Amino acid sequence: MHPSDSSRLIPRAEVPGASRRGIRVYPWSVRRRFLPILASLLGACVVGLLIYGVSARSANHTLDEQVARGQRPTAPEATRLLPVLGAAGRDSLASHRGEVVVLNFWASWCEPCQIEAPLLQRAQSRLERQHSTVLGVTYLDASPDSLSFAHRFGLTYPSVRDTEGIFAHSYGTDQLPESFIIDRQGRIVSISRGEIGQAFLNRAIALAQTS
Numbered sequence: 001m002h003p004s005d006s007s008r009l010i011p012r013a014e015v016p017g018a019s020r021r022g023i024r025v026y027p028w029s030v031r032r033r034f035l036p037i038l039a040s041l042l043g044a045c046v047v048g049l050l051i052y053g054v055s056a057r058s059a060n061h062t063l064d065e066q067v068a069r070g071q072r073p074t075a076p077e078a079t080r081l082l083p084v085l086g087a088a089g090r091d092s093l094a095s096h097r098g099e100v101v102v103l104n105f106w107a108s109w110c111e112p113c114q115i116e117a118p119l120l121q122r123a124q125s126r127l128e129r130q131h132s133t134v135l136g137v138t139y140l141d142a143s144p145d146s147l148s149f150a151h152r153f154g155l156t157y158p159s160v161r162d163t164e165g166i167f168a169h170s171y172g173t174d175q176l177p178e179s180f181i182i183d184r185q186g187r188i189v190s191i192s193r194g195e196i197g198q199a200f201l202n203r204a205i206a207l208a209q210t211s
Contacts, residue, residue, distance in 0.1 A: 072187035082160035100132035130208035
């Protein structure tokens with residue numbers, strides 16, 4: 001090689017695709033083009049997560065705040081048809097319009113739900129006499145497990161399956177158990193974010209008896 005040719009040699013680290021100890025090295029111009037793309041993708045992911053989190057929390061806070069102020073917000077997604085647990089067909093909250101409904105989100109893997117189940121079943125017999133009902137909603141639960149749970153506790157009230165969680169999320173529900181008392185006009189009267197007690201069910205029974 002002629003000595004003058006050495007001035008035209010490109011340093012190895014600047015050769016596209018060249019490797020240094022097994023690590024592929026790209027010129028700064030290539031890396032610089034990728035950085036804005038990567039930043040945009042990361043930014044989109046962060047924004048998406050923030051929007052999801054805010055929307056889930058906003059439904060939760062809006063319903064709770066309205067009920068706390070003595071208002072009765074309309075129950076969300078009332079017309080959404082969900083598969084009936086252990087039977088053919090679909091059911092919706094709207095089909096129970098005219099009844100006081102204790103809407104209970106549960107799953108077979110939820111330990112507090114096991115404590116609630118006998119209370120809900122006892123309340124069902126009193127609600128039925130007042131043309132009212134408990135309506136269970138299984139949240140992200142396998143159907144055989146849900147059926148086993150229902151048989152174990154002798155549940156006779158209807159339950160539907162929220163297989164995608166869309167119905168639950170419209171109520172701000174992502175933890176179990178959670179329950180809502182809904183009046184005969186389809187409006188939310190009371191909310192329990194957690195395990196219910198007899199006092200909560202007594203309120204539903206009293207509403208059924210006086211409305």
